[in-house]
Amino acid sequence: xxxRTLVLIKPDAVARGYVGEILGRIERKGLTISxxxxxxxPGDIAAAHYAEHEGRPFYPGLLEFITGGPLxxxxxxxxxxxxxxxxxxxxxxxxxxxxxxxxxxxxxxxxQENLVHGSDSVESAEREIALWFPHLAAx
Ligand code: IDP
Numbered sequence: 603x604x605x606r607t608l609v610l611i612k613p614d615a616v617a618r619g620y621v622g623e624i625l626g627r628i629e630r631k632g633l634t635i636s637x638x639x640x641x642x643x644p645g646d647i648a649a650a651h652y653a654e655h656e657g658r659p660f661y662p663g664l665l666e667f668i669t670g671g672p673l674x675x676x677x678x679x680x681x682x683x684x685x686x687x688x689x690x691x692x693x694x695x696x697x698x699x700x701x702x703x704x705x706x707x708x709x710x711x712x713x714q715e716n717l718v719h720g721s722d723s724v725e726s727a728e729r730e731i732a733l734w735f736p737h738l739a740a741x
Contacts, residue, residue, distance in 0.1 A: 605683040606636070608730035610719035613671035615709070616640075621674055624705055624718060627690055628678060637677035637735050643669050650733055660714060667714055675734045684727055687720040 611624050628635065643651075648668045655661045678687055693699025696710025696717075710716045721727035732739035 604679055604681060605724065605727070606731060607678050607683045607687050607721045607727045608719075608734055609676045609678055609687055609721075610668075610734075611674035611676070612668065612715070612717055612719060613673050614667075614715040615717040616672050616674060618709075620705075620709060620717065623709075625676075627705060628676075628687070631686060631690055633678045633680040633683055633686060635676055636679045637675075637738060639675050639735075640672050641675060642672050643675075645669055647733060651730060664714060677731055677735060677738060684721055684723065688722065691718045691720050 609628070611621055615621065615624060625635065625638075645665065648665050649656075652661065652664055652668070655664065680686060690705055692701060692704025692706040694706075694716060695713045696706040700707035700710065700716075702708060705718050706716045721730050728740050
């Protein structure tokens with residue numbers, strides 16, 4: 603069954619020149635890139651995207667980071683696309699959780715600047731796709 607997921611190649615990854623590497627891994631996995639856009643996230647989109655983390659100690663820094671430079675927003679499609687991309691990404695903390703061979707495990711050192719975002723459920727994916735690519739919203 604085909605799924606959609608919303609991926610962000612975060613500002614740290616763009617600044618460090620990993621866009622091609624990350625898109626290459628996505629393509630080699632077999633996922634289809636159905637939307638792709640380089641942009642600097644406005645504060646309201648970033649706040650809505652990370653609304654579930656409001657109140658956490660790292661939330662203000664997270665918003666500053668995610669709006670602090672250009673990122674790449676993408677929609678991926680494929681069988682089990684949500685889990686497939688999260689497998690490519692690795693765990694949230696690039697050192698404690700992500701293993702070598704994953705994007706975060708190979709290229710990251712910090713919990714915040716961990717290179718990529720991928721939706722964690724069908725509901726999150728549809729909410730996030732509607733936020734970042736309103737013209738692709740399911741309904
Ligand atoms: P996920 O991106 O692996 O789904 P979440 O727990 O949803 O992880 O956290 C969202 C984002 O918030 C992370 O990708 C990371 O950038 C940041 N973050 C999560 N936990 C921490 C932390 O303990 N310190 C700093 N930043 C964090």
